[in-house]
Amino acid sequence: MSIKQGKHIAIYGKGGIGKSTTTSNISAALANAGYRVIQIGCDPKSDSTTILRGGNDLPTVLDTLREQSKVRLEDISAVGFGGVLCIEAGGPVPGVGCAGRGINAAVEQLQELRVFDEFKPDFVLYDVLGDVVCGGFAVPIRDGLADRAYVVSSSDFMSIFAANNLFKAVNKYAPSGGARLGGIIANSILAAYAPALIDDFAGKTGTHVIGYVPRSLVVAQSELYGKTVIEAAPQSEQAQVYRNLAKYIDENEDSVIPKPLNSPELKKWAREWGDRIFEVETGVVHEMASI
Template sequence: MKKKIKQIAIYGKGGIGKSTTTSNLSAALSEMGLKVMQFGCDPKSDSTNTLRDGKYIPTVLDTLREKKIVKAHDVIFEGFNGIYCVEAGGPAPGVGCAGRGIITAVELFKQQKVFEELDLDIVIYDVLGDVVCGGFAVPIREGIAEHVFTVSSSDFMSVYASNNLFKGISKYSSSGGALLGGVIANSMGSPFSKEIIDDFVNKTQTQIIEYVPRSVTVTQSELQGKTTIEAAPTSKQADVYRSLARKIAGHEESKTPAPLDTVELRKWAAKWGDYLLSVEQGNITSIGASI
């Protein structure tokens, strides 16, 4: 019987810690004995750096520009604990669609049946979530990824990007597109950050998969060009990523979210803004029913 490969996509706005989370997730999954491939889908091509001591690898698009014929193994590099690392890459600056690397790389790997050949257990697509263009939507639209997760903090622009992702998932959910596994709440630690993201998740009928606290351990590890799992394996932060890995490895049922429209999202954000101002001024000291 043919083994089913779990394919997931992790989205999030630039700078939210998406690649940090993804790389630590890959590292933790590999510790569990799973064969993992991390597929970087950001034109910056830096998704897999911390799995390879901070080193960049040649991208699929760069290699295609240099060679007429490319074998998938030309663009697959081994990282920490045997993780297979791939960077889709992007076009030359100012030219073409930034999502083209994803489309090209996915087609190349499909044609050459690389996932089956490597006997992978899980493939993780690390996808930029700021721009919902055709290329970046490929893992969702074409059902390449079975489950989608979004990394979000409680900051408005991060929530806004996640809500846009929910709209894309809802759009393609009836035509075989990927469904939402849930939200990875990142950078938890500032006042009311957990309450805000919990409320957003409740309003959009999804769930929190894991709360990931803000930690200097992550910064220290990345300055060494490593994941927290590799650089600080006994730290509390590493255990958080291991918990996330166990939950995602065991995740089976994803759903269609209920995104807010733009007006609803702005009203929701304004209510929280007013509430936090009242807290700062000392008028309110606990979470109110009005929020």
């Protein structure tokens, strides 16, 4: 393999938590800052880069495998907002085939096409679907493909659970040259307790939160226009949040091997938070508490 071009970042998180939106906005912000960026959607749904390229159709890397035709980079990539090179790995239709192997095959195909040598990116962002359910979805953080992984999580328990699973995968692969964890991107922050909850989880697992993205109408609105917030509402506060995230990822090389909680620890932690939130909601006043 040739010398790696640019910083390679993998972004994971539970399905529907806002990975593609967050990744696309970070890509857009990095591109606005003058960097050459590639975003690779590693999800059979092939919708990672939609809001970077106005929702146009894009043949996926794996489509080329299906057709078994000789492919060129131009056939499977599109230049999106700010010059971001958009690539979708693609995969099988739901219920058949093996999406995990698909990720593997797509990455191999990209290496064969020498995408990184040709494009010479400063940043490559892998937007990887859902939970790390099997070995295939761990490909971007194995084999030294990505340098760092970030996880997008809300304060919902299932989202934290998925993040904890990613930590297990990082913990397994990092010692043998796999990606280390850059941190948590706290997304869809609405409830008052949410930042404290995610901070607490980060503390317990030996990592930290690199930014808090509030739940915002601007995001929903921009997506409906098929755009990133950076493009649709560059002056908005939300755009600034994404720019700050991009700046952090650009400037910080910090990474750790997280210490995931085991199953009983995670359950206990969640129950304690359940009690705490209940008390806040119902106004329980503890002895010695200052009112």
